[in-house]
Amino acid sequence: MIKTEKIEYQDGDVLLEGFFAYNGQTTGKLPAILVCHDWSGKNAFACDKAEQLAKLGYAGFALDMYGKGKTGNTKEEKAALMQPLIDDRTKLQQRILAAFDTVKNLAPVDSKRIGAIGFCFGGLCVLDLARSGADVRAVVSFHGLLHAPDTLAQPSIKAKILALHGYDDPMVTPEKVTAFCNEMTHAGADWQLDMYGHTMHAFTNPQANDPGFGTVYNEKADMRSWAAMREFFKEVFEI
Secondary structure, three states: OEEEEEEEEEEOOEEEEEEEEEEOOOOOOEEEEEEEOOOOOOOHHHHHHHHHHHHOOOEEEEOOOOOOOOOOOOHHHHHHHHHHHHHOHHHHHHHHHHHHHHHHOOOOEEEEEEEEEEEOHHHHHHHHHHHOOOOOOEEEEEOOOOOOOOOOOOOOOOOEEEEEEEOOOOOOOHHHHHHHHHHHHHOOOEEEEEEEOOOOEOOOOOOOEEOOOOEEOOHHHHHHHHHHHHHHHHHHHOO
8 A cells, every 4th residue: 555645844944845655564664766856846747756666666755846835837937946956056966965864764764775766857956966975876867957067076976877868859969968978987977878769858748748849758768768767776776
């Protein structure tokens, strides 16, 4: 039986609210996977992914990067919420570390076995969690923004990295993907990249249908990327 609950936590004076899902009948400690939302904020999509992870045997935690109840509906509202964190990557890393520290202390969670996944903006966030040097075991970026922060000259990456990306993503071109691969290599990270042909940004989101903006759902890439994540986490967490 999957149990869900809302978890309030803080980053300084900012009140945040996560969504926690896990098998309530499990007696032992569970590996946990943070789920970082896209630029909309903590939404139903992210919470659903947390529940899907719970059904796979993990504890899923849909985290909050903006503040309790803060979400955007229009592109302008979403950009206004996201951009301050894009512009201040130290603040971004501090915000996601607040979620990481919260999850480590939740009763059902094995604090030594934590991973993270993120979508679009959330992909950048989980990669920055890894770049911060946190003891996160593995992170997966789904069509994430990949550019490195200038606040960390030489990141110390302990996590295994998997980036899942669309070749036709106009927001992160193949040249930027190559720069990311070089960054991961120079950092000494254990990294992998899956790139899907004829696939644009936001390919996991069934609501994405804006070719002019570059966001289009792709059912095959959605299924393939989720399967790749599952195999990756099986390797890391052995469940």
